[in-house]
Amino acid sequence: MSDLKPYLRHHQRRIDAALRRFLPKESVRPATIHKAMRYSVFAGGKRLRPILALAAAEACGGDPECALPAACAVELVHTYSLVHDDLPCMDDDDLRRGRPTSHKVFGEAIAVLAGDALLTEAFAILATMAPCSRYQVQHYITELAQAGDSRRLIGGQVLDLEGEGKQLTKRDLIRIHEAKTAALLTASLRLGGMAANATPHQLQALTDFGYHLGLAFQVIDDILDVTQSTEMLGKTAGKDAAVDKATYPSILGLEQSRQEAHRLTTKALTALKPLRRQALHLEQIAHYLLDREY
């Protein structure tokens, strides 16, 4: 795992530089909205989704550089969804990545609009992707729009809200995580692969990897919400239990949740086999995410 840290840092820097280029400057009028957009985008996120996009391009034998617009677009969609999910009318969270949430700093109206603007900007940026022989701009747009739509990303948040205070089964929980987490992780990987002109076979490997990694990621997130402090998480710890939200630990217990995270990570790693040595960094990222648990 010792090689991964510099790899992650290197890609984080590339992504941050690209985001800074793509997003309107804070001085552009009206300044408030541009300050709010940048506040949430440059809040110290791990850049997991865009890094997955770049690593997926690499895993398909391409130059990660060609996937940069797609990488930035998925990060903006992720950020917009956090800004809206944190609103008082939704999860009502005051803290995100160790800082006050957007609506705490800019007010609710600007937080709603900043989320809207980040979502809109994501598509503007994605439209700048260079076409390759297998994929054109419409394929990129469709991929991102579907991952973020009312059945996937947004639908997952609806199911999540509707599930609060209810007795959910493991199957219900998986359905929420498929929609809310796995869909956008998978799209990040697939967009990266498409930017590298991936074969249908390679794209399928990335899809299977993304699905299991996404579920594993969410199991681990649920575990961390129970076992870590607010300070370590950078967001309010124990939140799930406080709002009586069903989670893996609450349904399966901690030990079985850990086993589930291992099992899903193993499935994710198996899916990468067809991509061979080129998928080394994707493999390392899967291990790295699992290790967050400890």
Added chain:
Amino acid sequence: MSDLKPYLRHHQRRIDAALRRFLPKESVRPATIHKAMRYSVFAGGKRLRPILALAAAEACGGDPECALPAACAVELVHTYSLVHDDLPCMDDDDLRRGRPTSHKVFGEAIAVLAGDALLTEAFAILATMAPCSRYQVQHYITELAQAGDSRRLIGGQVLDLEGEGKQLTKRDLIRIHEAKTAALLTASLRLGGMAANATPHQLQALTDFGYHLGLAFQVIDDILDVTQSTEMLGKTAGKDAAVDKATYPSILGLEQSRQEAHRLTTKALTALKPLRRQALHLEQIAHYLLDREY
């Protein structure tokens, strides 16, 4: 004007049918979000923007049919912006098109998410546009994303919110209306023109028309807010004065506002000259919008 009513009705029906096809059914899970999306989209809107897209395709010598996905996309962007603008944290409106607003029926969380989903769906639908010799999918996406971004549609709402209770000049007001109204009207026309493979010359005529029509439209809206009842408007009348919002009538007075609407409409009509007879319906629509005033 007698020919225009059947034309508008005919196009409204085509657009409604296409929107019904494009939007997920209410039965698709999670049902709440799909009910909320359809509730706002099928609330009896005039379909002005999508009709302008179809009429612009016609004005450039194309078949309006080819502009249908673009027409639906602009209507969804318009609808999402209304759903979010009506939220308690923004304009706090209970009534829209004569019915309770989305957050009144579905709650604030679902209203925020339904708006997000409509915006996302707009790009998914726009990605289905057939390319023509001059314009590809990336041009359509860029056009819509720019019209809806933090400088235009969203930026206009920010300026509008920030202007409440302040003494604005006519210049300030124009800046708000350019961003909040004229940009999306212009994009509707341009997308329709692009679907018909418009020449740069034709596109410029549509752009000039859209700019002046958009400003005229907003002046007339401001006038109607003063002179009409809530029942006639289908939304809360006298709202602008109640929240101390600067409007054309409040800055220029009613009579001068009417003159301004006439002046802007004349400019819009002049811009259409290069499109000749083919722009007949666009001309009629401009007259029709001006006549709302009486």
